Amino acid sequence: MSVLRIDKFVVQQGERLFLKGPSGSGKSTLLGVVAGVFSATSGEVNILGKPFHTLSAADRDRLRADDMGVIFQQFNLVPYLTLVENVLLPCRFSPVRASRVAPSENGRVAAAIDLLGCLGLTREVSDKRSAAELSVGQQQRVAAARALIGGPSLIIADEPTSALDTQTRDSFIETLITEAKGAAVVFVSHDASLADRFDRTVTMDELNLIRGETKPPLTNPVQATIEA
Amino acid sequence: MNLISLAWKSAAARAATTILTILTIAISTALLLGVEKIRVGARSSFEQTVSGTDLIVGARSGSINLLLYSIFRIGDPTANVSWESYEAFAGRRDVAWTVPISLGDSHGGHRVLGTSTDYFDHYRYGSKTNLSLAEGVVFEEVFDAVLGAEVAQKLDYKLGDEFDISHGIQSAGFADHKNRPFRVVGILEPTRTPVDRTVHVSLEGIEAVHVGWNNGMRPIGGAAALDPSNLDPDQLQPDAITAFLVGLKSKSAVLRYQREVNTFRSEALSAVIPGVALSQLWRTVGAAEQALRGIAILVVAAGLTGLLTTILTSLNERRREIAILRSVGAKSRDVFFLLVLESTILAAIGALVGSIVVNVALSAFARPIETLAGFPLGRFEFSAYDFYIAGGVVLIGFLVGFLPGWLAYRQSLSDGLTVRI
Secondary structure (H helix, E strand, O other), X not given: OOOEEEOOOOOOOOOEEEEEOOOOOOHHHHHHHHOOOOOEEEOOOEEOOEEHHHOOHHHHHHHHHHHEXXXXXXXXXXXXXXXXXXXXXXXXXXXXXXXXXXXXXXXXXXXXXXXHHHOOOHHHHXXXXXXXXXXXXXXXXXXXXXXXXXXXXXXXXEOOOOOOOHHHHHHHHHHHHHHHOOOEEEEEOOOHHHHHHOOEEEEHHHHEOOOOOOOOOOOOOOOEEEOO | OOHHHHHHHHHHHOHHHHHHHHHHHHHHHHHHHHHHHHHHHHHHHHHHHOEOOOEEEEEOXXXXXXXXXXXXXXXXXXXXXXXXXXXXHHOOOOEEEEEEEEXXXXXXXXXXXXXXXXXXXXXXXXXOEEOOEEEEOOOOXXXXXXXXXXXXXXXXXXXXXEEOOEEOOOOOHHHEOOOOOEEEEEEEOOOOOHHHHEEEEEHHHHHHHOOXXXXXXXXXXOOOOOOHHHOOHHHHOOOEEOEEEEEEOOHHHHHHHHHHHHOOOOOOEEEEOHHHHHHHHHHHHHHHHHHHHHHHHHHHHHHHHHHHHHHHHHHHHHHHHXXXXXXXXXXXXXXXXXXXXXXXXXXXXXXXHHHHHHHHHHHHOHHHHHHHHOOOOOOOOOOHHHHHHHHHHHHHHHHHOHHHHHHHHHHHHHHOOOOOO
């Protein structure tokens, strides 16, 4: 059964896109397709210049490891790994990304510590705190560091601020946008008040032809029908 | 940090269940290994105990019983062999040698074996290895004794020490052969056979301590001290022995000799071929062995089922962890192998711990176990056998990981990057 049908969805390089929509509107499914975890049953999906619809699952996994960063709503960290190990997790699955961070393991560890320092977690690293000892806000910052390490081209954030208070949320978004530098950011939330911090806002109703039936049909002939 | 390290850290994060799972596998592996090592050790020990002996002749009884009491000092003879019958069969032209043995007395819980000096020349164990003396000489005088290595060590006897022997297997004050002490003149090298736990004296010595005894009862008023030089040689001539070992000049004569003993009209005797009797023994205990082995294998299966249960139970709570790994580029097959590796690592540690524990425990408690079993169990040490069993446990642990691995793989495909639990 088709759950999502999108006429056209384009994110420019370096663009900060705010994607909003109510629960169950298909946001997470769309992110799964963009991240290459789900594949479209028909149509074309081009990510970072690569035709995802023709790539194998392993190639999509590799592209995700090399060039994407993902931040979840909560429970972002692997609890049995240290903060630095959590940050360097993408390097485990991507030699390309690892080499972008630093040529040596020691260099990568130093880079992870620096990045965590930039995100205000110097003390937590030096105290060797475990992921479970951090507040939700601190955990989200570690997750941001993991998404940012190695300078990915695309950062996907799936409602990362929903568990944060207003002050922590604002600080987190500011840090994320600052540290993302030239990367495209797809930030999903149903908190419409955050929209003005991004370059562009897209609602799921605009995208999903199945759910947004009242919208006028989009002009681009390419369609992606997604099943999940 | 590789997948193995991730799998290990994941398991270590659930320390309590991981330790319990490892413990279960270790205990079950130790049980299986222990059963197998004791079984193989006992077989090897039995098979190594006697070699080069063509026949064992004793009073009419089952062949296993004759083998057990004459060679392994287990159980008691049903009757004796008269000296005349012994001489009749020992004097045959096809006989290369015979060794008479007389059992019935003990010292310090060890059997006393009355025999001739031929015992030291012809009795062989292992790969036809002769007995050899660690110190001293074989007995020459009536009250000389040669100790097995374990007897000397356990009782801390040295050459020249004197001791009394008791009538029967267990020492009982009223049945001691007091005033007729034996003197240690030789101590044998260790053989890892029942010989080590035997006190060897001459047949004449056995007769001498029984002078004046009647039907196993000591003389009224106690036995007087004996001066062997004053004894009538006829008094030291045995009337009967327990059994005798036979070496024939030709192997082709074995069956004929056996048949003639078994059909001997003057006395009800049995002759057994040691190897054949041992085979009968293994057949007799084979069913029990298989049952024991089956139980041990089932215990290992239970341990590995526990491993499977532990990993399956943890799957749901690890869906977020798996989604995070997928988000950073882990392939679905990485998720599969992560679970398989975890299962393999736990099985490997369990098998290793079990192997170490069983080897250390069996080495440390070898003596009490042998005492309990009543026979030597061979040497307990790491062998290829340990690696086969431990390797088998690891292999099954690896295969067991396929089910949770496959489930996690399927889960990772359907969950994608979003897990709603």
